[in-house]
Amino acid sequence: MTTQTVVLEDIRATYGTGERRLVALDGVSVAFERGTFSxxxxxxxxxxxxxxxxxxGLDRPSSGSVTIDDVSLGGLTEDQLTRLRRDRIGFVFQSFNLVSSLTAEQNVALPARLAGRRPAPGAVAAALAEVGLADRLRHRPSELSGGEQQRVAMARALISRPAVVFADEPTGALDSVTSRHILDLLRRLVDEHHQTVVMVTHDxxxxxxxxxxxxxxxxxxxDDVRGPLAPxxxxxxxxxLVEKSC
Structure with missing residues (x-):
């Protein structure tokens, strides 16, 4: 097994044709190592x-290859991709994506239930405890703050112990104090549990x-910069980069 959780090689993604053709990715090659926060x-x-x-694996590139946890996505069927995302990938989005009628523990267990599986005994409670919500198991989203809802979403992403967690603007809908708590949690998951996290952010x-x-x-x-950087x-x-692209 390699030390790289996610590997993208010469990825090109284009949409449309002719004058409407848009090149979203133009030959991107990048790898994300295990137990790192990028x-x-x-x-x-x-x-x-x-x-x-x-x-x-949510979109298929026009060309190039993607590998997650030593599995190449290119040759997978849609069903196989769905299983890979369910078992080896965690997702955290800006909008939380919780089901309003379900409790916190039911939301965390939902992916396994949809797959026809029952979470291991105590796994849901442990996942919620990991994100500091041991006393919120039976609360519905409307009874939780924005930060608590995002932590439920994180518990849902982590319950399968995925190879990688992809976070898309995870603090975009939160105030600065709550955002810091979410970032502290992501940082701790990397430092203490060797979780791989890839986060898209504008912040x-x-x-x-x-x-x-x-x-x-x-x-x-x-640019690709490693090591501590100040905001x-x-x-x-x-x-x-904004000036160059104008």
Whole structure:
């Protein structure tokens, strides 16, 4: 088994034809190592969300290859892709995507239930305890704060112990204090549980919590920086990319 959880090689993603043809990703190659926290940033339209969707098997690239946990996605059927996403990939979105009529524990158990499986005894409670919601098992989304709803979504993403968690603007709908708590949790999952996290964000403060920041511009990797970066450095680099793309 390699040390790389996610590998994208020469990924191209195009939409439309002729004058309407849009190149969202233009030959992107990047790998994300196990047990690391990576942020993906760039101006609007740079290809951030497309990169995440291709990496997670939500969209198929026009060309190139994607490998997750040593499994190549290219040859998988839609059913096989669905099973891979269910078993080996966790998702956290800005909009939480919780079912309003279900309790926190029912939301966390839902992916397994839809797959015809029953979570292991105690697994749902343990997942909610991991994100600090041991006393909110039977609360519905309307009875939870935004930050608590996002933590339920994180517990749902983590219950299968996935190879990678893809987070798409996970703090975008939260205030600064709640955002910090969510980022603290993601950071702890990486540091204490060796979880691999790939996060798309527009927020330099969020990106500064990562081990690495991959900058995209016009569908290509413009920079790939490892090591601690201050939010001000990230903001300046992003502003420079915005100026270049105008």
């Amino acid at each position: 942020a993906v940033m760039g101006p609007s339209g740079s290809g951030k969300s497309t990169l995440l969707h291709c990496a997670a 330099p403060v969020a990106a500064a919590r990562a081990d690495r920041v991959v900058f995209l511009s016009d569908g290509r990797i413009a 001000e450095q990230i903001a300046a680099r992003t502003a420079h």
